[in-house]
Amino acid sequence: MTLRSVTFCCAIIFGSPAFADLIAVRDNHILPRYAAFTEAAGALETAAETDCTAAAVMPAYHAAYDTWIGVSHIQFGPIEARGTALSLSFWPDPKDRTGKAMTRLMADEDPVVADAEAFAQVSVAAQGFSALERLLTDRQDNAEYACTYTQAIAGHIAQAARHLSADWQGGFGETFVTPGAAGNTTYLSPGDADRAVYTALSTALEFMHDQRLGRPLGTFDRPRPNRAEARRSGRSARHVVLSLEALQEMTNAFSETPLPEVNSAFTAAIDRVQALEDPSFAGVAVPAERFKIEVLQRNIRDLQVLIADDIGAALGISAGFNALDGD
Structure with a gap:
């Protein structure tokens, strides 16, 4: 049985997620x-x-x-x-x-x-x-x-x-x-705050994939470098790095068990952004550089799926849950 399976089974047996700190x-x-x-x-x-x-x-x-x-x-x-x-x-x-x-x-x-x-x-x-x-x-x-x-x-x-x-x-x-405590009208049940954290994590990764990377990528025939976030001050790639670092920190704070696979995925994505040496994602208009950004975008999607499997499942949220869907 894998670590992921053990984590999920324990969540079922004890009636509470392993990710809830x-x-x-x-x-x-x-x-x-x-x-x-x-x-x-x-x-x-x-x-x-x-x-x-x-x-x-x-x-x-x-x-x-x-x-x-x-x-x-x-x-x-x-x-x-x-x-x-x-x-x-x-x-x-x-x-x-x-x-x-x-x-x-x-x-x-x-x-x-x-x-x-x-x-x-x-x-x-x-x-x-x-x-x-x-x-x-x-x-x-x-x-x-x-x-x-x-x-x-x-x-x-x-x-x-x-x-x-x-x-x-x-x-x-x-x-x-204190979710579920008497008088807590924001988080009525014990799992509500856990879901808020998971939703924030999933939504941020979705935003990174669709907006921070997707908007400047546009399409192969029509790349949109001028749509990159904070491009005027050369911060587009930096925002991806800073966000990944923050999300990795939050994930580890939230988890009550080590997450080596998730951490490796975060680190790999951060390293890939930094290796681009493209502060404003101008490279989306250059085929060879565009390919590297597209690979990064796929890495972000893979990371979101991994987190859905490792954390979402333990919280009782399906792997297909998309925080941007409004469900």
Whole structure:
């Protein structure tokens, strides 16, 4: 009998999954990553207030964006309740709503960017990292307005990070680790929080396969390198690496047993991204390089299937479960 079979059988015999260490997920993964995001976002806010020029803000932008990508797979809990995700990073954006919203603000020199409370009400497409990237990488004809706008976005990101971190450190952090307890109206049964973690993991891998890799790949006849996430600042491949690292950490925190096969698959995928040496996935338009990215995409799909078998089955979720299906 294989380790996978033993794990699944034990889950059936004892009536609980072998993958359910919610306290470890909270304390060793979610809380530290939100703390890092809060710290980096605060540094971004300070940098923008001190010197709002692109050259001065760019290092803090990269550092803060790194920490956001490292926690962006947690799409349940406070971020869902507050509806904050899109205002932090509005991507994918097939209709270029970010560009359109920014153009309107800047053409009108809308004073809303000077009022934090009012700025929170503008289009989410114009509020987060996607908009900030354009301010820092595109030519700005109105430097004074771009400065105030940069500061507004940095302040919005920092405030959102503080709120989310505080929510996790407060009541929701306890709610998450006590599913099925009396008065827990979020996770009514013991397995509900486990399923939230698994869904976050599966959905993040699906997003990586379909969006972070699928969008720039397009088709062989029509590759779409300009659709890569954060391509303007050369972060497309980095987002895949950061996400894989975060998901691997969460998986190991969640698991109460070693996962050598899953860890090997994560490590192999990370190594493959780094070996591309293609920060913005421009290689999708070059047949030889495109093949390497397609292989990476298949690796991500294989990893998702492996996790469905090793973790989803133990949780009583079928291997065919797709978190993006809304089932």
